[in-house]
Amino acid sequence: MTMLLNQNQELSLKERFFSLNFIFISLICLLALIGCLTLYSVAGGNIFPWALNQALRFGLGFTIMIVAALIKPEFYYKIATPFYIFTLILLVIVDISGHIGMGAQRWIHLGFFNFQPSELMKIALVLQLAKYFSLVSIESIRSIKGIIVPTILVAVPVAFIMLQPDLGTSLMILFCTIILFYLAGVQWWKFALGFGSIVAAMPVLWHFLHDYQKNRILTFLDPERDPLNTGYHIIQAKIALGSGGMWGKGFLSGTQSHLNFLPEPHTDFIFTTYSEEFGMIGGALVLFLNLILITYGYWFAFRLNNNNYFGKMVILGLNTNYFLYVFINIAMVTGLLPVVGIPLPLISYGGTVILSVMASFGIMLSFDINKDHELKK
Amino acid sequence: MKKSNHKLRILLQRALVIFSFNLFLLFCLIGRLYYLQIYQGEKYALLADSNRTSKRLIVPPRGTINDRNGVELAVNNQNFQAILIPEQCRDTEGLIKRLTPILNLNSHEIELIRKDIKNHRRYVPVKIRDNLSWEEVASLMINSHLYPGLIIDEGLIRFYPYREYTAHPLGYVGSVSEADLQKSDAPLLQVPGFKIGKSGFEKTYDESLRGIEGTLTYEVNAYGRIMREIEKQEGTKGKDLNLTIDIRLQQAAYNAFGKESGAAVVLDVNSGEILAFVSVPSFDPNLFVDGISLKNWNELLQNEKHPMTDKAISGQYSPGSTFKIVVALAALEAGTINSKSTSFCSGKMKLGKHLFHCWRHSGHGRLNVVQAIKNSCDIFFYETALKVGIEKIAAMSHKLGLGEIYDLGLENQKAGVIPNKKWKQEKLKQPWQKGETVIAGIGQGYVLVTPIQLVTMLARVVNGGYAITPRFIKDDNAPLPQKINIKPENLAIVKQGMFEVVNGIGGTAARAKLKIKGVQMGGKTGTTQVRRITLKERAKGIKRDEDLPWKYRNHAWFMAYAPHDNPKYAVAVIAEHGSSGSGVAAPIASKILEEAIRLNIR
Numbered sequence: 001m002t003m004l005l006n007q008n009q010e011l012s013l014k015e016r017f018f019s020l021n022f023i024f025i026s027l028i029c030l031l032a033l034i035g036c037l038t039l040y041s042v043a044g045g046n047i048f049p050w051a052l053n054q055a056l057r058f059g060l061g062f063t064i065m066i067v068a069a070l071i072k073p074e075f076y077y078k079i080a081t082p083f084y085i086f087t088l089i090l091l092v093i094v095d096i097s098g099h100i101g102m103g104a105q106r107w108i109h110l111g112f113f114n115f116q117p118s119e120l121m122k123i124a125l126v127l128q129l130a131k132y133f134s135l136v137s138i139e140s141i142r143s144i145k146g147i148i149v150p151t152i153l154v155a156v157p158v159a160f161i162m163l164q165p166d167l168g169t170s171l172m173i174l175f176c177t178i179i180l181f182y183l184a185g186v187q188w189w190k191f192a193l194g195f196g197s198i199v200a201a202m203p204v205l206w207h208f209l210h211d212y213q214k215n216r217i218l219t220f221l222d223p224e225r226d227p228l229n230t231g232y233h234i235i236q237a238k239i240a241l242g243s244g245g246m247w248g249k250g251f252l253s254g255t256q257s258h259l260n261f262l263p264e265p266h267t268d269f270i271f272t273t274y275s276e277e278f279g280m281i282g283g284a285l286v287l288f289l290n291l292i293l294i295t296y297g298y299w300f301a302f303r304l305n306n307n308n309y310f311g312k313m314v315i316l317g318l319n320t321n322y323f324l325y326v327f328i329n330i331a332m333v334t335g336l337l338p339v340v341g342i343p344l345p346l347i348s349y350g351g352t353v354i355l356s357v358m359a360s361f362g363i364m365l366s367f368d369i370n371k372d373h374e375l376k377k
Numbered sequence: 378m379k380k381s382n383h384k385l386r387i388l389l390q391r392a393l394v395i396f397s398f399n400l401f402l403l404f405c406l407i408g409r410l411y412y413l414q415i416y417q418g419e420k421y422a423l424l425a426d427s428n429r430t431s432k433r434l435i436v437p438p439r440g441t442i443n444d445r446n447g448v449e450l451a452v453n454n455q456n457f458q459a460i461l462i463p464e465q466c467r468d469t470e471g472l473i474k475r476l477t478p479i480l481n482l483n484s485h486e487i488e489l490i491r492k493d494i495k496n497h498r499r500y501v502p503v504k505i506r507d508n509l510s511w512e513e514v515a516s517l518m519i520n521s522h523l524y525p526g527l528i529i530d531e532g533l534i535r536f537y538p539y540r541e542y543t544a545h546p547l548g549y550v551g552s553v554s555e556a557d558l559q560k561s562d563a564p565l566l567q568v569p570g571f572k573i574g575k576s577g578f579e580k581t582y583d584e585s586l587r588g589i590e591g592t593l594t595y596e597v598n599a600y601g602r603i604m605r606e607i608e609k610q611e612g613t614k615g616k617d618l619n620l621t622i623d624i625r626l627q628q629a630a631y632n633a634f635g636k637e638s639g640a641a642v643v644l645d646v647n648s649g650e651i652l653a654f655v656s657v658p659s660f661d662p663n664l665f666v667d668g669i670s671l672k673n674w675n676e677l678l679q680n681e682k683h684p685m686t687d688k689a690i691s692g693q694y695s696p697g698s699t700f701k702i703v704v705a706l707a708a709l710e711a712g713t714i715n716s717k718s719t720s721f722c723s724g725k726m727k728l729g730k731h732l733f734h735c736w737r738h739s740g741h742g743r744l745n746v747v748q749a750i751k752n753s754c755d756i757f758f759y760e761t762a763l764k765v766g767i768e769k770i771a772a773m774s775h776k777l778g779l780g781e782i783y784d785l786g787l788e789n790q791k792a793g794v795i796p797n798k799k800w801k802q803e804k805l806k807q808p809w810q811k812g813e814t815v816i817a818g819i820g821q822g823y824v825l826v827t828p829i830q831l832v833t834m835l836a837r838v839v840n841g842g843y844a845i846t847p848r849f850i851k852d853d854n855a856p857l858p859q860k861i862n863i864k865p866e867n868l869a870i871v872k873q874g875m876f877e878v879v880n881g882i883g884g885t886a887a888r889a890k891l892k893i894k895g896v897q898m899g900g901k902t903g904t905t906q907v908r909r910i911t912l913k914e915r916a917k918g919i920k921r922d923e924d925l926p927w928k929y930r931n932h933a934w935f936m937a938y939a940p941h942d943n944p945k946y947a948v949a950v951i952a953e954h955g956s957s958g959s960g961v962a963a964p965i966a967s968k969i970l971e972e973a974i975r976l977n978i979r
Contacts, residue, residue: 138384179395185387239428242413242421255429259598276425280414284407291403298396306385316392323399327406334409 011370016070019369024296028065028346028361031289032058032354035347038274041252042266050266050349057351061358068362073370076363077310080127084153087124090117091160118161118169119356123363125173126180126317128153133184134310141185150181167213168340172324179320183313217338233263237333240272241283248279266349268341272333286347290326294319300368307374311367318360325357430607431597434568437588438533440615442547442578444624445650445851445978450543451579456534457509459517459527461490464499466526475523479516480506500602502528508667535572535579535666541659542628545687546787546849548577549662565590572666578618578849581786588615619851621650629972630948631655633965639932639952640688640828641969642847645978646836646938646947649845649858651785652978653948653969654829656688681928682953691789693825694951696779697903698753699934700820702838702871705746705758707773708765709867716870719745722756731812733759750874751881753902755819762818767809770817771797776844776861778833779826783846793830796823820903832949835936837861839875839899839944842868875899876941889963891939891971898970899944900937902959907931922956930954935962939970946973 011019036058039050094117132150133141140146154177161170178191198205206214240256249255254276257265265273275283297319301312322345329344331337343350345357413421442451459480466472473487482490486506493503505527509517514529521527535550537543550572557573558566565571565587574583591612596604630641630653643653658680664673677685686692696703708714724740726733735741735755741748749757762770774780780795794800796817798809816822826834833847842865843858876899878884885902907929914925922931933955938947948966955961 138387141384183388183391183395185384185391236428238413239421239424241410242417243425244414245418245422246415255596256425259429259596259604261428261598275410275414280410283410283414287403287407287410291400294399294403295396298392301392302389309385309388312385312388312392316388316395320395320399327399327402330406331409334406334413336406336409 010373013070016369020066020069020365021296021300021368024293024361024365025065027289027293027296028358029062031286031293031346034274034286035270035344035349037251038270038277038347039266039349041254041277042257042270042273044258045252054349054354057354058346058358061354064355065358065362065365068359069365069369071362071366073308073311073367073373074376076127076314076366077131077375080124080131084124084128087117087120088157088160091121091157093117095160095163116352118157118164118166118173119352121157121161122169122173122176122321123318123356123360125154125157125177126314126321129177129180129184130310130313130317133180133313138185142187147181147186147190150177150184166341167209168328168342171340172321172328172342175324176317176321180313180317183316233269234333234335234339236261236263237269237272238335240269240276241334244276244279244283246279246281248275248277248282251277253277268329268339268343268348269333270348271330271344274347287326287330290323294323294326297322297364300364300371304367304371305374308367310375315364315367318364322357322360325353429596429598430594431603433593433595434564435591435593435609435612436533436565436568436571437590437612438614439535439550439572440586440588440617442586442618442620444620444622444627445652446623447619448624450537450539450620450622450624451547452536452538453533454536456507456532457514458507458530458532459505459509459513460502460530461494461505462500462502462526462528463494463497464526466524469494469526472524472527476505476527480509480513482506502530507532508534532570537662539624539628540661540663541684542624542631542655543622544577544659544662545656545689546577546654546785547662548579548581549575549665550579551575551665552668563587575665576788578620578786580788582618586615586618589613620849621645621652621851622654622849623652623976623978625976626653626969626973626978627655629653630969631657631659633968633972634952637952637955637961637965638682638688639950639955639962639965640692641948641950641965642689642829642832643946643948643969643973644832644836644845644847646840646845646944647843648855649833649836649847650851651847651849652946652973654689654849656686656692658682658684660684687787687789688951688953689828690785690787691791691827692951692953693791693793693827694932694934695822695824695905696820696826696831697905697932697934698755698820699831699901699903699936699949700824700826701750701753701758701818702875702901703774703777703779703834704762704765704770704818705750705871705874706777706838706863706867707769708761709746709870710773710863711765711769713765714746714761716747716866717745719743720749720754720757720760722754724756726756726759726815728759728763728812728815733812733815746870747874747877750871750901751877751884753878753885758818759815760818762814763811767797767814767817770814771795771800774824774834776863777837778844778846779830781830781833783829783833783848785829785847785849787849790829791827793827794823794825821905828949828951831934831936832947835901835938835949836947838868839872839938839947841865872899872941875901875938878902879937880941886935886937886959886963888959889935889937889967891967891974893971893974896939896974897941898937898939898967899941900935900963900966902957902963903934903936904957905932905934907954927954930956933957933960933962935959935966937963937966937970939974946970946978948973 036051036055039054040047043050129150136146158170158173240262254273256262256276257273262269262272297315301315304311325345328337328342332339343353345353438453441449443449463469490505517529553566553571553573574580589612592610594608595606598604626643634657638657640656645652660677721743722735722741724735724738741752741754744754744757774795780793782790782792801807801809813822817824829847836845842861842863844861845858879886879890879898879900886900891898933952936949938944948969950962950966952961
């Protein structure tokens with residue numbers, strides 16, 4: 001018990017700062033640097049219009065991460081529910097009066113950048129689900145009744161995001177929560193049942209999809225179907241990537257992106273731009289850095305005080321969220337998944353994603369700093 | 378506590394499962410990268426390259442066509458074009474307004490330019506006008522700030538500096554037609570604005586004149602805009618064509634006709650090289666290069682002197698009295714006559730029911746072959762033809778090159794007609810009549826020759842009996858001509874006859890003597906009837922050919938060679954509807970020969 005008492009001794013701000021995992025932070029900075037360099041190249045060797053802006057946003061994100069890391073973990077436990085409700089309200093606001101952009105209503109204007117509440121919801125939902133699962137017993141989780149509440153917690157925001165409509169984010173949140181449900185102990189057969197009913201409902205769901213969403217799925221199934229329209233993007237992306245070869249065409253020398261063959265070479269398809277110039281070696285490097293980053297995430301979860309179930313759940317949830325970003329984006333641009341509009345965090349140009357991902361890292365670090373402490377509820 | 382441990386254990390166990398699954402998926406992605414970038418890398422590299430590059434052909438300069446002294450007869454002139462790139466100009470309408478007075482654009486041209494701008498993407502260059510003069514180029518360049526987006530592009534355009542002098546036989550180039558594209562799949566033909574040989578040597582030697590195309594590889598973006606030049610591979614200029622023609626003689630020959638219509642061909646009798654080759658009147662081939670206007674085209678078609686027809690090779694005329702040389706040689710070679718045998722000309726000859734007249738109704742009296750040629754006595758040749766027969770005359774004609782088509786590299790060459798019994802049976806399904814042999818004896822009836830054939834015949838007679846063939850292309854390795862199987866003394870006899878025609882007292886072309894001291898020429902006149910003067914016309918007082926409307930008058934021939942002692946030049950002149958061989962054709966021929974001798978062509 002004395003051990004536990006010692007462990008519960010609070011760390012000072014300075015101590016907490018020096019307990020930050022600097023290798024983890026370096027990996028993040030390295031990936032962000034790669035992102036800025038690629039944006040510099042996409043702009044034809046110019047820091048405008050993206051690279052500088054991205055660096056500034058990363059700076060802001062970095063600050064948010066450090067601040068989030070220095071905040072005590074108890075804070076996240078306390079705000080989980082209010083934060084979830086607040087984000088849900090934001091989503092409703094966006095749906096009702098949101099700005100129309102890209103044929104979808106996803107944004108809230110916040111001065112120098114537009115903010116997507118759905119990004120915030122990814123964090124809010126992880127916190128809220130982790131709180132819920134930490135409070136209920138394993139028996140409850142394994143009962144039918146026990147998963148009704150978390151299912152509602154997920155279904156409401158996902159429904160709003162679907163309405164925006166943002167298929168990619170909704171699916172990502174769904175995947176993330178499925179994994180959280182699984183981690184919490186929900187039985188295999190329930191997933192099978194759920195999956196089965198979704199497949200059964202497919203024809204009905206198909207009916208509700210927008211034309212562009214139907215097109216994307218059809219195009220994914222057969223990219224050559226319509227080479228100059230929807231499938232054109234993925235074909236050009238594969239050409240960009242494939243033509244990079246082992247060593248790439250060299251920094252600033254990618255032809256596919258510089259000659260406008262690539263769609264959105266600075267956002268969702270930035271990995272193809274990067275891989276065209278740096279080849280398989282470069283691509284594997286980014287994947288490897290992310291792999292280490294994700295492994296760190298798991299390690300954080302494992303080495304956290306075993307009594308901090310909430311913390312472990314949050315770390316695993318946020319880490320899974322990050323993993324899904326990376327995996328879906330790269331699988332998408334390499335033609336393994338349909339084009340659903342998921343950016344590559346830290347590398348793609350875009351404000352909300354970098355801020356939400358950096359905040360997630362901050363929260364993960366906050367738990368890791370206080371890894372020996374029990375959560376005071 | 379125990380329960381929460383169970384919950385924790387499940388969490389950690391399942392976290393490990395998810396972690397391994399994550400690792401597995403990330404390695405799958407690396408595998409995917411390997412598949413796309415290494416395994417299929419080459420395929421995609423190729424696709425990326427064909428994505429980004431585009432090729433354009435560079436039209437090589439066309440080979441020039443030169444005369445025997447290297448004077449250029451067909452050249453490539455600089456062609457300055459004004460081209461507008463609409464996207465570089467904010468106010469294209471204003472620009473067009475400013476350009477209109479400088480370039481003299483008419484409303485039709487302006488309409489075309491507007492349409493071009495509207496129908497293409499803004500970066501596609503639009504042609505404003507070509508063939509800019511130096512003054513126009515200069516005024517555009519000096520005030521270039523007034524014309525944003527305007528480019529002066531320099532191209533090449535075919536030009537024929539000697540215009541109508543060389544239209545036959547050079548021909549001209551013109552735009553590629555649908556038919557040309559079907560005949561050839563040469564990529565150059567697809568280049569917009571490319572010109573292809575349409576007639577004459579330009580057509581015959583088109584492929585060698587054309588050259589080998591170069592390629593310009595450039596980088597384009599996804600919208601097809603040219604970003605930069607990657608590689609330029611210059612083409613090879615087309616092969617020059619060196620002709621045997623001497624442009625000075627060509628011009629003299631053309632000018633010698635004055636207002637007459639006809640054709641003249643000058644040969645080097647020893648080599649067969651064509652030194653001059655004119656068909657008069659001619660046309661300006663430059664009109665065709667950029668597409669001839671309907672008005673000009675109709676004028677050319679409606680001209681009764683047929684400027685588009687190359688009369689030197691496709692004009693078929695009765696040889697008239699010039700054919701007497703062939704008849705004489707046929708008879709001499711057959712032994713039917715010799716230099717001493719004579720005939721008596723009373724002015725007419727009766728054959729069956731038909732009466733044949735000599736052109737001199739009072740008759741020539743008794744004369745031998747040389748005198749018969751000198752006086753162009755018809756009766757002598759009626760009798761001689763009858764004696765030797767049409768078959769031997771036809772054989773001699775072919776020996777001397779009549780009725781043959783030569784390898785000149787020109788289209789529309791006509792073979793003429795050298796009739797014999799078999800020919801008539803096949804063509805007209807009728808037996809040969811003796812009277813037909815009689816009139817063939819003076820080159821009338823079925824016999825038809827072209828000027829190039831007639832001059833070839835003359836050259837073979839006066840060069841000592843060598844079977845030269847006329848040719849246009851300079852070739853130092855041309856094979857030596859074969860000796861024709863004709864006795865030299867017989868050749869000398871007819872040559873003497875032709876000498877007398879010009880130099881003998883009372884010769885039919887005595888007026889045509891060369892005005893150069895010490896150089897004598899020989900020749901033979903010929904007149905071929907186009908239409909008989911009808912009884913009605915006689916009643917109206919039209920007795921002489923000259924009184925008829927131009928197109929019904931007789932054709933006039935004169936063939937001549939010089940110098941007589943050692944012949945070098947032979948010329949055949951046809952003056953269409955020229956009435957009289959000695960009066961119209963002979964002076965033209967002597968002017969040409971005088972010029973040839975003065976030039977001393979080597």
